[in-house]
Amino acid sequence: PAKPSSKAIPIVMRAQTSHPLDPLSAAEILVAVATVRAAGATPEVRDGMRFIEVVLLEPEKNVVALADAYFFPPFQPSLLPRTKGGPVILEVHAATRGGHHRGKVISSEVVLVVQPSMDAMEYAECEAAVKSHPPFIEAMRKRGVEDMDLVMVDAWCVGYYSDADGPNRRLAKPLIFCRTESDCPMENGYARPVEGIHVLVDIRNNVIIEFEDRKLVPLPPADPLRNYTPGETRGGIDRSDVKPLQILQPEGPSFRVNGYFVQWQKWNFRIGFTPREGLVIHSVAYVDGSRGRRPIAHRLSFVEMVVPYGDPNEPHYRKNAFDAGEDGLGRNAHSLKKGCDCLGYIKYFDAHFTNYTGGVETIENCVCLHEEDHGILWKHQDWRTGLAEARRSRRLSASFICTVANYEYGFFWHFYQDGKIEAEVKLTGILSLGALGPGESRKYGTTIAPGLYAPVHQHFFVARMDMAVDCKPNEAFNQVVEVNVKVEETGLHNIHNNAFYAEEKLLRSELQAMRDCNPSSARHWIVRNTRTVNRTGLPAGYKLMPGPNCLPLAGPEAKFLRRAAFLKHNLWVTSYKHDEMYPGGEFPNQNPRINEGLATWVKKNRCLEETNIVLWYVFGVTHIPRLEDWPVMPVERIGFMLMPHGFFNCSPSVDVPPSPSVAEEEESVAPKLVPSVPLAKL
Amino acid sequence: PAKPSSKAIPIVMRAQTSHPLDPLSAAEILVAVATVRAAGATPEVRDGMRFIEVVLLEPEKNVVALADAYFFPPFQPSLLPRTKGGPVILEVHAATRGGHHRGKVISSEVVLVVQPSMDAMEYAECEAAVKSHPPFIEAMRKRGVEDMDLVMVDAWCVGYYSDADGPNRRLAKPLIFCRTESDCPMENGYARPVEGIHVLVDIRNNVIIEFEDRKLVPLPPADPLRNYTPGETRGGIDRSDVKPLQILQPEGPSFRVNGYFVQWQKWNFRIGFTPREGLVIHSVAYVDGSRGRRPIAHRLSFVEMVVPYGDPNEPHYRKNAFDAGEDGLGRNAHSLKKGCDCLGYIKYFDAHFTNYTGGVETIENCVCLHEEDHGILWKHQDWRTGLAEARRSRRLSASFICTVANYEYGFFWHFYQDGKIEAEVKLTGILSLGALGPGESRKYGTTIAPGLYAPVHQHFFVARMDMAVDCKPNEAFNQVVEVNVKVEETGLHNIHNNAFYAEEKLLRSELQAMRDCNPSSARHWIVRNTRTVNRTGLPAGYKLMPGPNCLPLAGPEAKFLRRAAFLKHNLWVTSYKHDEMYPGGEFPNQNPRINEGLATWVKKNRCLEETNIVLWYVFGVTHIPRLEDWPVMPVERIGFMLMPHGFFNCSPSVDVPPSPSVAEEEESVAPKLVPSVPLAKL
Ligand SMILES: [Co+2]
Numbered sequence A, B: 001p002a003k004p005s006s007k008a009i010p011i012v013m014r015a016q017t018s019h020p021l022d023p024l025s026a027a028e029i030l031v032a033v034a035t036v037r038a039a040g041a042t043p044e045v046r047d048g049m050r051f052i053e054v055v056l057l058e059p060e061k062n063v064v065a066l067a068d069a070y071f072f073p074p075f076q077p078s079l080l081p082r083t084k085g086g087p088v089i090l091e092v093h094a095a096t097r098g099g100h101h102r103g104k105v106i107s108s109e110v111v112l113v114v115q116p117s118m119d120a121m122e123y124a125e126c127e128a129a130v131k132s133h134p135p136f137i138e139a140m141r142k143r144g145v146e147d148m149d150l151v152m153v154d155a156w157c158v159g160y161y162s163d164a165d166g167p168n169r170r171l172a173k174p175l176i177f178c179r180t181e182s183d184c185p186m187e188n189g190y191a192r193p194v195e196g197i198h199v200l201v202d203i204r205n206n207v208i209i210e211f212e213d214r215k216l217v218p219l220p221p222a223d224p225l226r227n228y229t230p231g232e233t234r235g236g237i238d239r240s241d242v243k244p245l246q247i248l249q250p251e252g253p254s255f256r257v258n259g260y261f262v263q264w265q266k267w268n269f270r271i272g273f274t275p276r277e278g279l280v281i282h283s284v285a286y287v288d289g290s291r292g293r294r295p296i297a298h299r300l301s302f303v304e305m306v307v308p309y310g311d312p313n314e315p316h317y318r319k320n321a322f323d324a325g326e327d328g329l330g331r332n333a334h335s336l337k338k339g340c341d342c343l344g345y346i347k348y349f350d351a352h353f354t355n356y357t358g359g360v361e362t363i364e365n366c367v368c369l370h371e372e373d374h375g376i377l378w379k380h381q382d383w384r385t386g387l388a389e390a391r392r393s394r395r396l397s398a399s400f401i402c403t404v405a406n407y408e409y410g411f412f413w414h415f416y417q418d419g420k421i422e423a424e425v426k427l428t429g430i431l432s433l434g435a436l437g438p439g440e441s442r443k444y445g446t447t448i449a450p451g452l453y454a455p456v457h458q459h460f461f462v463a464r465m466d467m468a469v470d471c472k473p474n475e476a477f478n479q480v481v482e483v484n485v486k487v488e489e490t491g492l493h494n495i496h497n498n499a500f501y502a503e504e505k506l507l508r509s510e511l512q513a514m515r516d517c518n519p520s521s522a523r524h525w526i527v528r529n530t531r532t533v534n535r536t537g538l539p540a541g542y543k544l545m546p547g548p549n550c551l552p553l554a555g556p557e558a559k560f561l562r563r564a565a566f567l568k569h570n571l572w573v574t575s576y577k578h579d580e581m582y583p584g585g586e587f588p589n590q591n592p593r594i595n596e597g598l599a600t601w602v603k604k605n606r607c608l609e610e611t612n613i614v615l616w617y618v619f620g621v622t623h624i625p626r627l628e629d630w631p632v633m634p635v636e637r638i639g640f641m642l643m644p645h646g647f648f649n650c651s652p653s654v655d656v657p658p659s660p661s662v663a664e665e666e667e668s669v670a671p672k673l674v675p676s677v678p679l680a681k682l
């Protein structure tokens, strides 16, 4: 009795104005869904179909190159819808014909023993099923809660701990919370976890399959500090001394956007979006004077994240959300608001994807593209003359933000004038709490308020970077070296004992390329082109510079590491293969297959000496909750940098012009000279 | 024949409008200098006096507290001038009388076998002495240079490698560079290091005491990429597609400044400035609702930095600049320019200090204070309702930038609405290069251009943080715990092997408190008040959260570590003592005394269980130069964070109000609606 399904639908002809990497339009999604649905044998099958994902099957790199070269020629991308429902799991390949809005099923395949990710409609159905289950109503009544409207049921995936969690059933193990009676629309229900109730839900059939009121843990008292909106419920008012700060770009932004193609300064790339990853950056290149457009990466995205919790007790040991593979970073993205989420001149992109029943959901203003001033870019002052040259740094940021249950994640790709690309994740949102009995505290977490504690946990992110350092279309001339600094031996050549040097080591094959960060040796990795050199005769390269990082704080036999073996190293390198996209495999939800994905692929131990290099950088932060993370956590940032290392002959930012100096601007920024009426009224 | 001297001059009455921690005014410096000079026995002695430093002797904490309590009462700060010249080194304590502009020498003391830091006038005198030395002129002629105006002689301190470097002589060992004939005012002379010439200068008497033309290394060819200003000399023009981006604060900034006292949001502190450290942040406190003004730190500053190079060859092994103690971060600070160095509404502070001959030098606009938008502060979106609350982060930055020879360092203290204080150093400027023979390359550096290489090196910074977590005046109730996460043992209580926990350990004494970073255990340190608790009953604390860090890549017997033993650990903790200010001792220049300073003080092994805690955080970055760091290095950032950990009962940023949303702002930021005439003309 398997369920989910996937179909790939090659579109014979997409609209001439779109590029093969453009995200799916709403129309394309609708055609794909209709095509798959129409292939159902009976009305019952057709109506029973549930759709997890309709995604663009990205064309091979040579097709993209052709499209880039001839602007917008005919091409054949594909759709990959996955349906759930009906009696079987199947994978369907189908084609749509752009002009006619009709599609055709090309092939279909049943994929056994997997569970695709959860859908928001399933969250809601699961909540409704639990809240109408009489024993649950009774259990809540025992805890003093009569009004079921106050109860929140957050469907969490079960992970895989034993055969009972296997994918032959589609399971959710919800966490229960209970709001107080309050008219606050943002009342923080996560402040009252309901513990001691075991519920297991079959979310395919919407039935409670296990229920037990195991232990009467009283609801924590309503924390007076639980809310983050002002007024009665927080018992406070907002501070009033934050004066407005506006970003003005009177001549507009420095970027140009054509469809999903972005040009900014010397950078260019394409914006993509998938339900699972959210923002994707395609075809990143830098225009380097007479050397023209030099590619750096084919495709950059966050392909998975895992948040393992460190409390061994129920229900926390089960919490290790794979927010991309189990939920979908893109499908849970926000519609952003100018002025609140982003300042300055903003170009937004909408995102489309299918919902559970095959309709199209659109998130307006989902991806944000904007410029930022980023402080000093470079400066030097001559001590003899006092003359100084300073330049300001401008960066271009592409980003989106998503919510998965209680937590928020913002994913940012920043492009800099000096050739750097920074990947940054911003973590915010609400801690996942547990209840404590009176006087109780927990070794595995921080007491946040009376009766409330926040278990320790880690947040891991996996950036997949399909690199193309100086590779023209169809070239696969990259390799990776690891650099470590070594202290020189004492001796006649090092009599002052100050010597050290950088030692390079080629990562020759995939098994050699499972590496961890090592700040003490300044370890980093450089993706090099094997055939292009800079003016000193050394290969052109881009360096992956780690930021702060960690490894899982868990025994190697930890259950969650069965599915997340990719967390065992900070860096993995593979030779590109089109279907190696998700480090825990395509279906991590309830996955019984140990080490699926990256940890298995690298056993092929493919040669990395000259190939299409894919970097998988795994980075994490250990979160020991603070009182100050409550009731909503101030943003924490974590990330890493791609930076040119011998890619250019000198700093590419040397030609950034000086900014207008003091006198010119002084008057227009002096507060007293600015009229107090809004500019729009002038 | 010792030379330098210091006097401390208690001012009986400072002007009533100044606070005991206000930086010295130009008048105060002049009085101090005149007082010391007048005490000279003969006209020759008086004229021969040279002044290294006139600094405020900061009053004891109780005097500051008194001043804070009674606003501006009489108080007795002191001046500490150091003079060089005359026949002896002496330390002078003297008093000035504010109203009458007269001072009085209170005491004087000869300090033997030390050399104070170098002065900019000495740089110039040293250059002139070398350039007029006939054997040097001949050596340059051999290298094809006739025009001595092209030659640059950068006086570097000699360090201490053997008795010959001892402080009985005042020595400089210059590095030589040679500009090309170019009319570019910013011609980058560092692009042509002149090697093979050994020069040792007695900079007290301005004589060359050793000279040898050891090896005829040809000058590197003029690198066409050496310059960073546009035009002929760089062979390029600036990019023209950077559109203006303005920061507008139509109602002015959110901070208020009264003299040197700064209030911003709930933060308040005092700006200080010394010639050696540059910016000092005094008396940092946070106004926490009904709990009032809660102190966090008495004094924050950067007290030293060291830049050891990793090439064992001449002249590079000698390069390990102590830029604070050998040169002075404050004395080498820049005059900042609005629009270039800083955007938005800026409050600048000037800085005053004595020059070598006792005149007052003023750096206008030396310290910059301004607000910045810093992205999202916190956000949560309810998945059930779609309602979102987001806040933008505003930060207040106090900063200065200095040049020491070729390199630039910007020092920033950022204050955030969520209680965080971030210390950030920005590194930029010009690499220190060596010359290579044709075809030569170096194991210890990166070839940057034909005949040019940049040795590997590290940049270390020492932040001294005299803490006062919740300590009222005269309270010394702080201690430090180290936190490490530990993986729980396998067993019945951890059957899924996911458990980990944070383990705290009190650092009981100074020798126990020499600690290194350890990202794998998420190691950090918390300064806690021993008597104040938060609402969960645990002590109020502030956490020192390390950023990326490293240790010296040198053998423990490295010569430069004699003077820089404080680099051997990332964290040191001491019990406050007023004269323990500089981790390498007061006079690191040519210092023969091994392990002076921090490494010696902690041998007292004072108890840290409840005291005035001083944190010394040592952090560094290993710099393997890239071609892209040339000809001027794009800013690299490194730093750390102080963040509340149980100091507040919940996030102090929860009351930040929402920003104006889309519609309100849309029109005023839309480029076409903004009039193209400057606002000032409206
Ligand atoms: Co967290």
Ligand SMILES: [Co+2]
Pocket (backbone or CB within 6 Å): B457, B459, B623
């Ligand atoms: Co450097």
